[in-house]
Amino acid sequence: MTDRVNNFPPLPQFLRIKPCFYQNVEEEIPAPHRQLVRKVYKLWILYSVTLCVNVVSCIAWWAGGGSATNFGLSLLWLLLFSPCSYTCWFRPLYKAFRADSSFNFMAFFFIFFFQCVLALIQTVGISGWGACGWIATVMFFSYSIGSAVVMLFSALLFTVVTVLMGLVLIRVHRMYRGGGGSFERAQEEWSTGLWKSAPVREAGFNAVTETGPSLPQYPAAVPSYPDNGPW
Secondary structure (H helix, E strand, C coil): CCCCCCCECCCCCCCCCCCCECCCHHHHCCHHHHHHHHHHHHHHHHHHHHHHHHHHHHHHHHHCCCCHHHHHHHHHHHHHHHHHHHHHHHHHHHHHHHHCCHHHHHHHHHHHHHHHHHHHHHHHCCCCCCCCCHHHHHHHCCCCHHHHHHHHHHHHHHHHHHHHHHHHHHHHHHHHHHCCCCHHHHHHHHHHCHHHCHHHHHCCCCCCECCECCCCCCCCCCCCCCCCCCC
8 A cells, every 4th residue: 555556537558648646535535524625526527527518619609600719729728727727726625635735725725716717707708718608608699599509508517617616715715714724834834845745744555564554544633624514
């Protein structure tokens, strides 16, 4: 158990490309926060699905007489934001709860705030930005009703994703502040280098002893954030 084999993203065995991350909520995340981490993971999946639907909507937009630029940009957003959103805001949140890392909490808050702003822009749907939001969809009803109906699915999904992202940001911030987290703690982790010494703080996989492999052992204070809401 000392050598953890990366298991995410799950890839077929015949590919030369191997998974880049190790992810196991049951082993690495303390019990009080597993449900929240799973929900944020599902939110990432929903956002990726929304970007896929947006590509289809932009094809319908193009077929109805819209610009091909929107399709090109929608494909770029799918290829760019799907992996980047996992790496840039889900992983910091995962590591924050895993090791009680204020630095990772701050990284999550900073990046996820811009993610919420981006999702809001995509929901609005400015023409030429590669997102079938409300403005682009409503205005296109006068050109092609069939294409606009397809575009409507994308606008609805972007709306749901934006609302859920806002709720997650508020929820995690309240938990972090309620548990005594602060920007000063993040600065201290940065200055002392604790933010990059995850194996020491996690103590997740101990050496194999005569009694067999041990379960993850978290520090006593990891993490003690209050959880008072259903989300």
